[in-house]
Each structure stands twice: as C-alpha cells, then as structure tokens.
Amino acid sequence: MDFQEIVLRLHSFWRGRDCLILQPYDVETGAGTFNPATFFGTLGRNPWRVGYLEPSRRPTDGRYGKNPIRLRLHHQYQVVLKPPPTNIQGMYLDSLKALGLNLLEHDVKFAEDDWESPTLAAWGVGWQVWLDEMEISQFTYFQQMGGINLDPVSVELTYGLERIAMVLQHVESAYDVSWNDKVTYGALWWEKERQFSIYNFESAVVERIQKMFILCEEECRTSLMAGLVFPAYDYALKCSHLFNILDARRAISITERESFIARIRELAKACAQGYLGTGGIDACTTA
Amino acid sequence: MPALLLEIGTEEMPALDIPCLAQELRATTSRVFTQEALTYRQIDVYYTPRRLAMLVCDLETQQEERVRSIKGPPAAVAFDSNGCATQAGIGFAQNQGVTVGELGQVKHGDKIYTSVKRSIPGKETAEVLLTILPGIITGLHPKKTMRWDSSGLSFIRPIRWLVCLFDDKLIPIELGSLRAGTKTHGHRFLEQEEVVLDRATSYVQALASSLVVVDPGVRESMVLDALKEQADRLGADYLVDDELLSRIVNGTEYPTPIFGSIPEGFLDLPTEIVHATLREEGKFVPFALADGTSPYFMGFRDGMPDRKGIVRAGYEQVVRARLRDSRFFFDKDRQGMLAEKVGDLRNMVYDARLGSLWEKVERVRALAGAIADHNGDGLGQEVDRAAFLCKADLVTELVQAFPKLQGIAGGIYARLDGESNAVADAISEHYFPISNEASLPKSRVGTIVGLADKLDTVIGAVLVGEEPTGSRDPYGIRRQANGLIRLAIESKVDLDFFELIESLKETYLVIERKGTMSDVRRFISGRVSRLLRQRYGIGPDVIACVAAVKGGNFYHVFLRARAVTTWQESKEFHSLITAFSRVRNITKDSTEKGFNPALFKSEAEKVLWREYLKVEGSLTNLLEKGNYEEGIKRLLSLKDPINCYFEDVLVMAKEVSVRQNRLGFLGALAGLFYRIGDLDKVITTSESPETKPALAQEKW
CATH class of the missing domain: 1.20.58.180 (Class II aaRS and biotin synthetases; domain 2)
Incomplete structure (x- = not known):
C-alpha cells in the first residue's frame, strides 16, 4: 500500500465515522495539535469530529537525511473526537486494520505517555501506541487546552504515517517508502531534509x-x-x-x-x- | 463458602502505577469491610494493564449484627442527685421505646451521657456490597487522574466495564454510566474477546484460557524463566532491573519472549550506550556476553508466539533505528572534548537560588579540593580534574536523550578524550550510590568527588530553606545526605565534615539564606543517627551516647558506636558506666577547669591521677587511629581507682581551693570518657530499660 493510499484510506475511514475531513494548515506547525482545527476545535461544549493530514516540522529532529526514521518534517494524520466515543480504542485499532495490518501477527501495545505541550498550555493523558515496539501513534485524552479545562474532553489520535508505511511496505527507511507506484518518499523529501537540517542546525x-x-x-x-x-x-x-x-x-x-x-x-x-x-x-x- | 469477585476493566493503565493501586484496593476493601461488619478470610488482588481485580474469599452471606449506641441527655441532667430519672431522662427513654431502667451510660469527651444500645440486624451481604463497592472504587487515589466522559468520574485511565459476582450471583453495582455485568474481556487481539463468567472463583482460570494471566506473579515467572533460559543458552547475563521488569510484567497480559540480535556494525558503540538504548522506555532486556559485548536482546510481545517472525523482525528494526540515533548523538558529542563543554554549564540552571551548574561545579571543586587536602592520598590533581569535568556530560546529546546515562556518559567521553582512568572512573561514579542500597564508588577520586557533590547539594538545599520536612522532600535531600554519610562511613573517610564546611563557609556567602550552617549540621547529624539505627543496627541508647559528642567525623561516630555496642554486653563495662556516672554526676554543674596535682592529699587521689595520666597518654593515639574498642579497654583500668577515690575522698571539701581542684580534676577525668560519648545513656544487659525512662520517650 503506497503512502497516498494510506492517507486516502484514513480519510475514508474517518469520514465514515462522522469526521469532517479537513486540510493541513498553511502555517508551520510542530504537530497536528497546533492546527486551529484542534486547538480551537477542542475548546467549548460543541461536539467536534475532524480528520486531516498535517506535515509536522520539528527542526531538532533533523538528521540530514541520514536517519531512516527521524525526520525534520514528518506527516501526521490527526483525528479529534469530542466527546470521545466509549469504544474509541477499538475504533482506532479498526483503522489500523483498514490499512491492511493484521493485528494478530503483530505486537500492539498502549504504552503510557502523558502528553504535554508547555507552549500550548495543554496536557492530556494517554499512550504511545507501539507496533512491534515502534511508536506509530499518539493517543491522548486532552484534559486542558490553552490553559482551559476541557469539558467535554476530546480524544486525539495522531498517526505517524512514515512509520506505518514502512511497516506496510516492509522497508527499513522512510526514504524507501513508495509515495505512489512511481515516486519514492526519498525522491520527494530527501534533499529537503538535507537542506533544512543544514539550515536549522548551522545556517539560520x-x-x-x-x-x-x-x-x-x-x-x-x-x-x-x-x-x-x-x-x-x-x-x-x-x-x-x-x-x-x-x-x-x-x-x-x-x-x-x-x-x-x-x-x-x-x-x-x-x-x-x-x-x-x-x-x-x-x-x-x-x- | 462464597467468594466475591470485583473486576474493574480499564483502558491500559501505566505499568508502574498498577501494583500500588492494587494494594490500595486491597487495603481500602479490608478497611471498609471491617467497618461494615462483613466477615471474610482473605483478599487476593489481580491485575494486568487492562484490569484491576480482587477475589474476596470466604465472605459471609450475611452482615454481622452491629450494636449502635444512641446518645441521650447528660447523665447529670437525666437523673437527679438521688439517682431518680428526671423529666428529661424519662422523655428520652420513652422516645427510644425503653424503660428508664434500661438506659445505659456513655462517655463522650469529659461528660457522661445517658444512652440506649440498639442492635442493628445484619443485612444480606449482597445488598451491602451494592452500596459500598462503588465508593471503594472512587475512593482509590491514583497518582494522576483523568476525565473521559461527562459522568464526572475520574480515574487513572477510562473505566470501560465492571464485573461483580458474589459466587454466581451478579451484584449490579453502578458507577458513572456503567453497570456491572458478568462479562469480562479476554486478550485484546483474540477473535472472541468477550468472556462470560459463571461464578467468582472461575475468574483466574476463565481468563487464562482467553490468554490473560491475571496473576502478576505468574507473569513475572514467565518473563524471568524466559530470560534465564536464553541466558543459559548463550552463556550470558541478562540485565534487568526492577523498573524494567515491572514495565514488562505489568505492560502485558500474556508476555511471550521474542529473542533478537543486533548487527555487528553497532557493537563498537560503548556497551553502556547499547544497554541504555535497549532499555529505553522499558522495551528490551540486553544480554551481556563474557567478552563484554551485547549483541542480543529479548523483548516481550503481548500475545501468542511469533510464528512467522514478523514481530522479531519489527523489534530488530526498531533496535537498529534507535542505535543509529544513539550513534548520531555519540558522534555529535565527540566532535568536541568534554572539557570544552564545561563552559556551557554556565547556561544551565542548577537552581534559581543556587545559580548555574557552573557555579555548582566551582563549589564542588572547592569542597573536593579541601577533602583531598586531608584524605587525598596525593590525588589532589585528579580530584580537581574530575570535579571540574563531572557535570559536563549534562550538556551532551547523549545524556539529554538518555538521562540515566549521566555520569556514565561523562566517564566514557573522558576516557576517549585521553583523561586518566582515575578521572574517568571518578566521573562515572560520582553519583553513586544512586539509591539507598546501591553500591558506592570504588575509586578514591570518585569517592572524594561524590562526597563533595552530595555535601554541596545538601548544604545548598538547607541554606535556601529546602530542608525536608515530614513527607516533603522534593529534591531528594535525604537520599543525598544518606549517600554522603554511607560514603564517609563505608569508605572509611576519616574527616570532620563540619570543620571542613566551617573552613569553606565563604563559598556559600553569596546565597540568599533561609537556613544556616548550624541547620546543615543539625540536619546531617539527625541523618547520621537515623542511619546508625536503620542501616547499621546500632541501638538507640548507644546512638544517644555517641551523639552527645558533637562532631562531623561520621566514620568515627560510627566506630565509636560500634565499639560501645561491642562492649555493651560485658559486666566490666557496666561497672565502668557506674563509676563514670559518679564522676559525671558530681561534676555536671561544675565549671572548674584544670587542676594542680600538688594539692592532692590522699593516696586514692594520687592513684587515680597516675592512672589518669597513663590512660590519657595512650587514649589519644588509639582514638586517632579509630581504635575505640581498645580505648574503652584502657578506660576500664580507671574503674577501681575511681571507686576507691569516692570511698576515700570528700570531693565537696569545705576548703574552697581543695574543692575546686578536685572538681577540676574530675572534670578532666570525665572528659576522657566523653571522647567515647555520654556512657550514662547506655543501657547494659544487666539493667532493665525501665531504669532509664527518659530514653524510652525519645523518638527515633
């Protein structure tokens, strides 16, 4: 399954569960959480369900294109559900199955990870989801956003798409992932990773x-x-x-x-x- | 006899918090059941990441009858002075439907009231459970709680189901929007996840057949057995600590070992880095081979064996990626020397009130230098170099990624930079002991830098007002102080730390203070006494004896305490104490100092004086060497001369100058004993503790 197929399947899966399908925000963000659809969407009492792709820029994670899984820019698929459905863990696992993962053949763990964003004055409780001990998702029940106690709370699911694609395509490096049947992830992103790493670490x-x-x-x-x-x-x-x-x-x-x-x-x-x-x-x- | 099962089904709880929560469930239940007069034999608790459960065995089906006392008017109001009931007394009896003669009495505060005893018949246990169990669950106190729906419930993670069976009977307790049923969940990744329980006692077995091992002890054996078996096969050691083990055991419902290997290309990384990378986040257990390399690891899948090797391939891929990251950090750190990073410590805050880490390092250098001057065995230069470098690794990429490598990373980089082994070892070891039981630095330089680091941490914290009180010890100062004292005692550091602090007090003048140096001494002395008792098994009386002599040479305090303890059992020592007590009692209000032997009159006086000179001459030398046992032996020879002295000599002579001279001499004699301590505090076996009531009241 190629990279763009993963995005399309997630769009389709979450559209089928009453999510608005939105687009990435056009200002640099460090994570999908920073997108206004999450920041403002989790505030207030109105129900809110949304799914979107978010290219997430983390300058310190740059590795000059030399590390197979650590990237200065990676693609998150972000889902926010307010209020959280009671079977939300099952729903999340179903979405992995929709991507073609046979969960009986893999090791899936929900490992404690209490998420906090000091810059957004936000925190939540949840897990990293480990697929064969590789972190593929962050799963968080937001308790506070922008310093405001949330009521109702929201649940946020964040998929690390490069890592999921690596598992699905049996490749060792994000750069070897097929974006479609002709173009690789590396062809699209490697040079950008290299240049931005130099910029962020040395030249800015x-x-x-x-x-x-x-x-x-x-x-x-x-x-x-x-x-x-x-x-x-x-x-x-x-x-x-x-x-x-x-x-x-x-x-x-x-x-x-x-x-x-x-x-x-x-x-x-x-x-x-x-x-x-x-x-x-x-x-x-x-x- | 019937059993009660309560299972709280949750989304995955944090592995390290579950055992505590289960113990709390047991304790709370036991307390509430006792209050409610529910009789049972025992409570077994079970847990996995997805459930917290208990089986209350042999629970009576009927609550016991309880007697409640209803308080009426004060006895003095209900009855007159003749013992006849007043209007108030009669009214109370009538209201309660009893005769005046049936009224009893109850004491409340200082007053006596009339009362009526009412027996409350026991209800059916099932009915009581329905009302008390929800409160037991909501009364648990997880470290961190969250909300997940609009019910207002909060818990460590969302509660998704409840099972409550009393024998085969459903107790439909309600909690938030949930109602208990008979359905539990087997392993998450089974096709048929739901399991219906027919009775409480089938819990463990029913879940076992659905791939959930609810007994954590069994899961731990599964993990350890797998590790041992693999280690034996490889002829290697497996490196698992309590935390890693608990993360594995309590992070899985059915741990299945997955063995993996590391490509040779990574084995040139220092093994400590390989181990830290594997252990990160509690994932993998490294195996260490005899040749020092660690090319294998074991992880634990939650679920069935990995027949196709898919999980193993995944684990190995993660390990490779992580090691690549570690290599990136390592290479980046190695672009500069460790010594060059020391300057960056200026930008790292140690504590807002105590300045940057650079300033801390400067203080540690001063302390370490002073310690080395006294106890350095000529290692002053190495000590200073190690103290200068000891915190530099805090600015390395590696320590920022793996905080537990602090010290160890510094040691690795120092060695690679060509620093001497003494310096590199000292950097690695200076945080030791990292827990109250952990091992101490092996090297002399590491010991000295470690002492200086801990001493500075304790002094700094006390001076800015962060001395621990009660359960409040946010900076872990008690542990630091314990480390300092253990190090002084067990590494035999013959040095008075209080004198050392005194000589360096200018170092701490810049700090805005809430505490004083005398607070520091009092705090540390308190820790010394506590450690002597808890760790070294010294009796409270002996501690009181040695603590009567103020001093900051912890090693010698320990030696004194040990010597007194050794002598404590002997009869001779007992009579020595009696003799000492006579000297002490007569001199305790005297301020006389010095004496003139020419004024001695009686033979007994002269005998004692000669013996005093003999003992004093040898004592100083013995005690300086720490030979307190022999010192006490020498003191024994004073016993008879003292007793003779008191028989023959009237200390409180009428003639002032004679009296002053005698008191001065006895004061000097008492001083000899005080070099050991206040022997009067020691309880010997030949006297009963009751004779020393003051001691029994002291708190330890």
Missing part, C-alpha cells in the same frame, strides 16, 4: 530569527487587542516555529528557554480565552 541567522520572533509576538498581541483571535493565533504558531529553529541552532540557553516557552504559552492562553470570550485580550494587554 540567529539574530534575524530572534528579531522575527519579537515581531511575530508583537503582531500576535496587537491582533488580540483588536479582538482578532484567529490572526493572532497564526502569529503564535509562527513564534512557536521560530523558537524551534532557535532551539535547533542551540541559540537558547536553558535559562532563556523557560522564558521563551512562557511567552508563547501566554499568547496561546490569550487566544483560547479570546476565542471563548473570557477576557483573553485584557490578560494579554497586561502581559
């Missing part, structure tokens, strides 16, 4: 990135004051990505690290509060 101009961070932070604040939470959130996302680049460049000392994270967290919290109309903008003007 720290001073400029730091300036960009400050500009985005200010733009986020100004938008919040104008009551524009969605534009504000876009700039919070940019801050998060710029922080990740600075982190990969080792331009952030441990002391500064905490304060950078706190700054992004304040933005995310203000966006969440603004979205729910609970005075996020005031909180931000005083910040």
Whole structure:
C-alpha cells in the first residue's frame, strides 16, 4: 500500500465515522495539535469530529537525511473526537486494520505517555501506541487546552504515517517508502531534509530569527487587542516555529528557554480565552 | 463458602502505577469491610494493564449484627442527685421505646451521657456490597487522574466495564454510566474477546484460557524463566532491573519472549550506550556476553508466539533505528572534548537560588579540593580534574536523550578524550550510590568527588530553606545526605565534615539564606543517627551516647558506636558506666577547669591521677587511629581507682581551693570518657530499660 493510499484510506475511514475531513494548515506547525482545527476545535461544549493530514516540522529532529526514521518534517494524520466515543480504542485499532495490518501477527501495545505541550498550555493523558515496539501513534485524552479545562474532553489520535508505511511496505527507511507506484518518499523529501537540517542546525541567522520572533509576538498581541483571535493565533504558531529553529541552532540557553516557552504559552492562553470570550485580550494587554 | 469477585476493566493503565493501586484496593476493601461488619478470610488482588481485580474469599452471606449506641441527655441532667430519672431522662427513654431502667451510660469527651444500645440486624451481604463497592472504587487515589466522559468520574485511565459476582450471583453495582455485568474481556487481539463468567472463583482460570494471566506473579515467572533460559543458552547475563521488569510484567497480559540480535556494525558503540538504548522506555532486556559485548536482546510481545517472525523482525528494526540515533548523538558529542563543554554549564540552571551548574561545579571543586587536602592520598590533581569535568556530560546529546546515562556518559567521553582512568572512573561514579542500597564508588577520586557533590547539594538545599520536612522532600535531600554519610562511613573517610564546611563557609556567602550552617549540621547529624539505627543496627541508647559528642567525623561516630555496642554486653563495662556516672554526676554543674596535682592529699587521689595520666597518654593515639574498642579497654583500668577515690575522698571539701581542684580534676577525668560519648545513656544487659525512662520517650 503506497503512502497516498494510506492517507486516502484514513480519510475514508474517518469520514465514515462522522469526521469532517479537513486540510493541513498553511502555517508551520510542530504537530497536528497546533492546527486551529484542534486547538480551537477542542475548546467549548460543541461536539467536534475532524480528520486531516498535517506535515509536522520539528527542526531538532533533523538528521540530514541520514536517519531512516527521524525526520525534520514528518506527516501526521490527526483525528479529534469530542466527546470521545466509549469504544474509541477499538475504533482506532479498526483503522489500523483498514490499512491492511493484521493485528494478530503483530505486537500492539498502549504504552503510557502523558502528553504535554508547555507552549500550548495543554496536557492530556494517554499512550504511545507501539507496533512491534515502534511508536506509530499518539493517543491522548486532552484534559486542558490553552490553559482551559476541557469539558467535554476530546480524544486525539495522531498517526505517524512514515512509520506505518514502512511497516506496510516492509522497508527499513522512510526514504524507501513508495509515495505512489512511481515516486519514492526519498525522491520527494530527501534533499529537503538535507537542506533544512543544514539550515536549522548551522545556517539560520540567529539574530534575524530572534528579531522575527519579537515581531511575530508583537503582531500576535496587537491582533488580540483588536479582538482578532484567529490572526493572532497564526502569529503564535509562527513564534512557536521560530523558537524551534532557535532551539535547533542551540541559540537558547536553558535559562532563556523557560522564558521563551512562557511567552508563547501566554499568547496561546490569550487566544483560547479570546476565542471563548473570557477576557483573553485584557490578560494579554497586561502581559 | 462464597467468594466475591470485583473486576474493574480499564483502558491500559501505566505499568508502574498498577501494583500500588492494587494494594490500595486491597487495603481500602479490608478497611471498609471491617467497618461494615462483613466477615471474610482473605483478599487476593489481580491485575494486568487492562484490569484491576480482587477475589474476596470466604465472605459471609450475611452482615454481622452491629450494636449502635444512641446518645441521650447528660447523665447529670437525666437523673437527679438521688439517682431518680428526671423529666428529661424519662422523655428520652420513652422516645427510644425503653424503660428508664434500661438506659445505659456513655462517655463522650469529659461528660457522661445517658444512652440506649440498639442492635442493628445484619443485612444480606449482597445488598451491602451494592452500596459500598462503588465508593471503594472512587475512593482509590491514583497518582494522576483523568476525565473521559461527562459522568464526572475520574480515574487513572477510562473505566470501560465492571464485573461483580458474589459466587454466581451478579451484584449490579453502578458507577458513572456503567453497570456491572458478568462479562469480562479476554486478550485484546483474540477473535472472541468477550468472556462470560459463571461464578467468582472461575475468574483466574476463565481468563487464562482467553490468554490473560491475571496473576502478576505468574507473569513475572514467565518473563524471568524466559530470560534465564536464553541466558543459559548463550552463556550470558541478562540485565534487568526492577523498573524494567515491572514495565514488562505489568505492560502485558500474556508476555511471550521474542529473542533478537543486533548487527555487528553497532557493537563498537560503548556497551553502556547499547544497554541504555535497549532499555529505553522499558522495551528490551540486553544480554551481556563474557567478552563484554551485547549483541542480543529479548523483548516481550503481548500475545501468542511469533510464528512467522514478523514481530522479531519489527523489534530488530526498531533496535537498529534507535542505535543509529544513539550513534548520531555519540558522534555529535565527540566532535568536541568534554572539557570544552564545561563552559556551557554556565547556561544551565542548577537552581534559581543556587545559580548555574557552573557555579555548582566551582563549589564542588572547592569542597573536593579541601577533602583531598586531608584524605587525598596525593590525588589532589585528579580530584580537581574530575570535579571540574563531572557535570559536563549534562550538556551532551547523549545524556539529554538518555538521562540515566549521566555520569556514565561523562566517564566514557573522558576516557576517549585521553583523561586518566582515575578521572574517568571518578566521573562515572560520582553519583553513586544512586539509591539507598546501591553500591558506592570504588575509586578514591570518585569517592572524594561524590562526597563533595552530595555535601554541596545538601548544604545548598538547607541554606535556601529546602530542608525536608515530614513527607516533603522534593529534591531528594535525604537520599543525598544518606549517600554522603554511607560514603564517609563505608569508605572509611576519616574527616570532620563540619570543620571542613566551617573552613569553606565563604563559598556559600553569596546565597540568599533561609537556613544556616548550624541547620546543615543539625540536619546531617539527625541523618547520621537515623542511619546508625536503620542501616547499621546500632541501638538507640548507644546512638544517644555517641551523639552527645558533637562532631562531623561520621566514620568515627560510627566506630565509636560500634565499639560501645561491642562492649555493651560485658559486666566490666557496666561497672565502668557506674563509676563514670559518679564522676559525671558530681561534676555536671561544675565549671572548674584544670587542676594542680600538688594539692592532692590522699593516696586514692594520687592513684587515680597516675592512672589518669597513663590512660590519657595512650587514649589519644588509639582514638586517632579509630581504635575505640581498645580505648574503652584502657578506660576500664580507671574503674577501681575511681571507686576507691569516692570511698576515700570528700570531693565537696569545705576548703574552697581543695574543692575546686578536685572538681577540676574530675572534670578532666570525665572528659576522657566523653571522647567515647555520654556512657550514662547506655543501657547494659544487666539493667532493665525501665531504669532509664527518659530514653524510652525519645523518638527515633
């Protein structure tokens, strides 16, 4: 089964379970969780079911294209269900079967992993799903998002598509995965991995990135004051990505690290509060 | 006799938290059943990642009758001074439907009240269970809880089903949106997952045939047997610690061994790195061969044997990928020398109040240097180098990926950088002991750096007000202090740490303080006493004896305590204590210092003085060498002269100068004994503990 077939089957599987099928967000994100469809979708009382693909950029995970499974950009398939169905674990396992995995022949474990995103002021309880001890999914019951206690809670399923494709196609490296019957993953992504690794680890101009961070932070604040939470959130996302680049460049000392994270967290919290109309903008003007 | 089964079916619970939760279930049930007068023989608990269960064996079907006492008006109000019932007394009796003569009395606080005893007939157990079991479940306290639906329930992971059978009878308890049934779930990946139970006692067997081993002890044997068998076949050791074992045993419902191997290309990585990579997240158990390499591992699948080898191929692929990652970190770290990374510690906060790790390293160097000056066996240079490098690995990629490699990674890199073996070993060992029972550093340099590191951690924490109180010890300071003391005692470090701290107190002047150096000494001394008792089995009386002499030479405190303990049983020692007590009692309020032998009059005085000189001369030398047992033996020769002295000499002579001279001399004599401790505190076998009531009250 090729890579694009996996995406299509997941779309089809979750469409069949009342999920809206959406598209990746067009601002850099570190994970599908950062997509507004999850960040804002999990807030408030309204039921919400959504599935989408999210290319996730993690500069520190770059390996110059030399590691078979660790990538600077990997593809997540993200599903959010609010409230969580009682048979959600079974539903998730069914989706693996829909991808052609015979679960009786593999070892599947739900291994404790309490997820936390300090920058999004979010945490949840759940697992990494291990297929033959390889992490293929993150399965989380969100308890808090943007600093807000969720009621009802949401469940988030995140599939690591490269790893699942490797298992399905019996290949040892993500770069050997077939995207379709003619083009490999490596042909599409290897050179990008190499160049971005050099950029993120060695070449990004720290001073400029730091300036960009400050500009985005200010733009986020100004938008919040104008009551524009969605534009504000876009700039919070940019801050998060710029922080990740600075982190990969080792331009952030441990002391500064905490304060950078706190700054992004304040933005995310203000966006969440603004979205729910609970005075996020005031909180931000005083910040 | 009937049995009760309660099974709480969950989504996968965290492996390491399950055993605690099961013990809590047992304890809570036992407490509640006793309160509720439900009689049973025993409670067995079972658990896997997907279930927490208990079997209450031989539970009576009928609750026992209980007697409740209903409190009425105070006795003084209900009855007059003649013992006749007042209006209040009669009214209470009438309301309760008894005669005045049937009224009893109950004490509440200081007052006596009238009361009526009411017996409550026992209900059927099944009925009681229905009301108490839900509360037992919601009363459990997992470390971290979550919500999963709108019922308001919270637990460690979502509860998805309940089974509750009293013998063959369903007890339909309700919890949130769930109602208990007779249906449980077998292994997740069986075609036919649901299992209907016909009676409580068939639980273990019914699940076993559905590929679920509910008894964790059985799963542990399955895992250990598989490891032993494979290790024997390879002539190797398997490397599993309690945590890894618990992750495997409590992360599976049916552990099945999968044996795998590592390609040769990775075997040039230091074995510690290979082991850490395999053990990461509790996945694989490494095998170590006699030649030092570790080319094999074992993982445990949850489910049936892997006939097609698919799982094995998957495991091996994961291991290769992880080792590639470790190599990436290793190679990246090796691009610079360890010594070059020390500067990066300036950017790492050790504690907001205590500064960066760089500052900690500077303090550790100062302490280690001072220790080496006294006990370094000329290893001062190595000590300083090791102290300088000991924290540098905290900024390496490897330690950030595998925090448990702290110290070990530093040792590996130091060796590769060409540092001396003494320095590399010391870096590896300076965190030792990593638990109260773990082993100590083997090398002298590692011991000294380890002492300095721990001492600094304890001093720093106490000075900023983080001294542990009650169960609160967020920085694990007690463990650090225990490590320090064990190291001093068991590695025979003859050094007064309190004097050392005193000589380096300027090092800590910059810290904004909430505690003082005397708090540090008090805290550490308290730990010394506790360890002497708990770890070295010294009696509380002997500890009180040696603790009466303040000092920071922990090794010598231990030697003194051991010597006193050795002598404690002997009759001679007992009479020595009696003699000492006479000296001590008469001098205890005296401030006289010094004496003039020319003023001695009686022969007994002179005899004692000569014996004193003899003993004093040899004692100093003996005690400096730590030979306290021999020291006590020398003191024994004072016993008879002291007794004679008190028979012949009136200490409290009328003549002031004679009295002062005698008190001064006896004070000096008592001082000899105090070099061992306050012997008066020691209980010898020939006296009963009751004679020392003050001691019994002291808390240990």
